[in-house]
Amino acid sequence: MTETRSNKWQWWVAGLILGFAAVWGVYVKARPADEVVLTIGEPYTQIRQQSRSTLPVLTRDNRINLYVRRPAVLRFSDPQYGFVTPAAKLLSLYADESGKVVAITISPQVDTLKLDEAMPVLIDLQNQFRRGGWQPFRVNGNPPIEDNRDTRVHIRDCAAPTSYWQASNKYQISLNIRCFRSDDRPNDERYLITLDLGTPVFGELPNE
Structure with missing residues (x-):
């Protein structure tokens, strides 16, 4: 019993x-997916209020690495130059001493990707930039990334191609893709996209 x-x-x-x-x-x-909504120059406290995310409270010690603890979409909300990324596990904001966000680093993916998965993300982001009026610059040595055989060979050689984009005199973006191979799986091809966004830091004009 x-x-x-x-x-x-x-x-x-x-x-x-x-x-x-x-x-x-x-x-x-x-x-609904978590979402960080912002433009460069907004107060961090305002960004937390208008976002649905795990962004931490701003303190004196963490303002240079304000990162989400759960994947979130980035919605860059500038009325002209806005764009949206896929959900990102790595999304970090940088605030100045007054508490305004001055830069963003994001890898718009929740895991390292195979090349066939990474390329559509790259191409879509660049197409969003073009539609929003962003202009590529430093193109002589770093043209926009294209999805073709030569580019894929270049990426697989771990050359980390990078494209640069400028929105008038307001913002600049660097966008790259690089190899990510772990020691325990050296033959498993995986790639990491990184987008850095902030105010202009390069002196070149678009198309130079």
């Missing part, structure tokens, strides 16, 4: 756990 009751109890607990896992899975899929 005792053994029968024990088995029933174990099955009840197992069913409860499975039921909770199923409900949690539905919730995770239905929950």
Whole structure:
């Protein structure tokens, strides 16, 4: 009798756990993605209020690395030069001493990607820049990244191609893709995209 009751109890607990896992899975899929909404120069406290994210409270010690603890989409909300990224596990903001955000670093992915997965992300971001009026610059040595055979060979050689974009005299972006190979899986090709956004730091004019 005792053994029968024990088995029933174990099955009840197992069913409860499975039921909770199923409900949690539905919730995770239905929950809107986290989102960080900002433009350069906005107060960090305002960005936290208008975003749905895990950005931390600003302190004197963390203002140069204000990062999300759960993946979030970046919505750059400038009315002319705005764009949207895929969800990012690495999204970090940098605030000046007055608490205004002056730079962003983001890898718009939740994991390292195969090249066939990474290239559409790169191309879509550059197309959004073009539609928003961003202009490529430093193109003689660093033209916009294209999805063709030569570029893929270049990327697989771990050359880390980079494109540069400027929005009038307001913002500049550097966008690159580089190899990411772990010691335990040296033959597993994976790639990491990095986008750095801030006020102009290069003196070149667009198309130089």
